[in-house]
Amino acid sequence: MPPRGPHAGALSNPAELAARHALLQRAAHTAPIRALAERIRRATGRPVPEPDPLDGGAGARMLLLLETPGPRLSHTDAIVSRDKPGGTGANLRRFLDTAGIARGDTLIWNAVPWIIHAPGARNRAPRMAELRDGLAWVPPLLDLLPRLRVAVLAGRFAGMAEAPIRAARPGLPVLAMPHPSPTYVCTSPAVPARILAALTEAARLLSGPAGEPRGEAA
Numbered sequence: 001m002p003p004r005g006p007h008a009g010a011l012s013n014p015a016e017l018a019a020r021h022a023l024l025q026r027a028a029h030t031a032p033i034r035a036l037a038e039r040i041r042r043a044t045g046r047p048v049p050e051p052d053p054l055d056g057g058a059g060a061r062m063l064l065l066l067e068t069p070g071p072r073l074s075h076t077d078a079i080v081s082r083d084k085p086g087g088t089g090a091n092l093r094r095f096l097d098t099a100g101i102a103r104g105d106t107l108i109w110n111a112v113p114w115i116i117h118a119p120g121a122r123n124r125a126p127r128m129a130e131l132r133d134g135l136a137w138v139p140p141l142l143d144l145l146p147r148l149r150v151a152v153l154a155g156r157f158a159g160m161a162e163a164p165i166r167a168a169r170p171g172l173p174v175l176a177m178p179h180p181s182p183t184y185v186c187t188s189p190a191v192p193a194r195i196l197a198a199l200t201e202a203a204r205l206l207s208g209p210a211g212e213p214r215g216e217a218a
Contacts, residue, residue, distance in 0.1 A: 012085035020079055024050055029057035032144040033107070040137055046114035049078035051107060060107035061149040061206055063141075064092075067157040067179065068112045068126050068134075078115065080108050087182035095180060095192070099199035105206055107145065111158045113137060126157055135161055139168040148172065150205045152198055155179030173205055 010016040024030060033051040040048045049069050051057055069078060070088065082092040096106070112126045112134030126134070138161050142148065150173045153159045159176050166174060177198035178184050178191045185191050 011083045023053040027053040029059050032058040048114045049080045052079050052081035055106050056104045058144050061105045061147050062202055063151045064108045065153050065158045066110050067155045068110050069115045088180055091180035091185055095195050095199055099203045101203050111161050135164050138164045142168045150202045152202050
């Protein structure tokens with residue numbers, strides 16, 4: 001079982017970031033995901049962040065798919081995590097905690113898994129060609145998650161992963177929610193309500209018996 005998570009925003013602390021990377025080197029549950037990240041790096045020539053070793057890795061029962069790694073992530077030390085600094089990470093922690101989803105049940109990943117931003121550039125949406133290329137790596141990711149019970153797609157671009165997920169894992173519940181960026185969360189009270197509703201439904205699916213038939217959700 002992965003270790004318990006740290007305090008909020010811990011990856012803004014260089015010592016914690018170094019400790020997280022050291023843990024990655026010996027964490028067996030993240031090794032298959034790290035190997036996939038290396039395959040993507042070799043195929044694309046782009047930097048691909050590592051999975052967070054405090055999350056579930058290949059043992060995850062919930063895939064939380066975001067859109068792209070943010071522009072604040074360094075090309076050399078990036079980790080896909082709820083503990084990254086900024087509003088998106090803070091919102092993720094808050095919503096996941098409120099829904100009661102165990103950290104070891106989750107894998108956080110991106111529809112476009114590589115960093116698309118030039119160093120110092122501002123955030124931007126992925127281009128359609130980038131999204132198409134990124135989604136081609138979703139089925140290989142699913143192959144590494146034998147315990148997967150539900151996929152949650154956060155935001156419009158991540159939502160485009162629904163078709164490849166359903167094709168690769170028929171019957172797997174797929175839930176959609178708004179992106180947890182403050183840009184969206186602060187626009188209307190309905191947005192956080194929709195995020196929490198999707199994660200609460202994911203928690204319900206995770207709470208059922210392992211052999212329980214899995215119905216589809218939209």
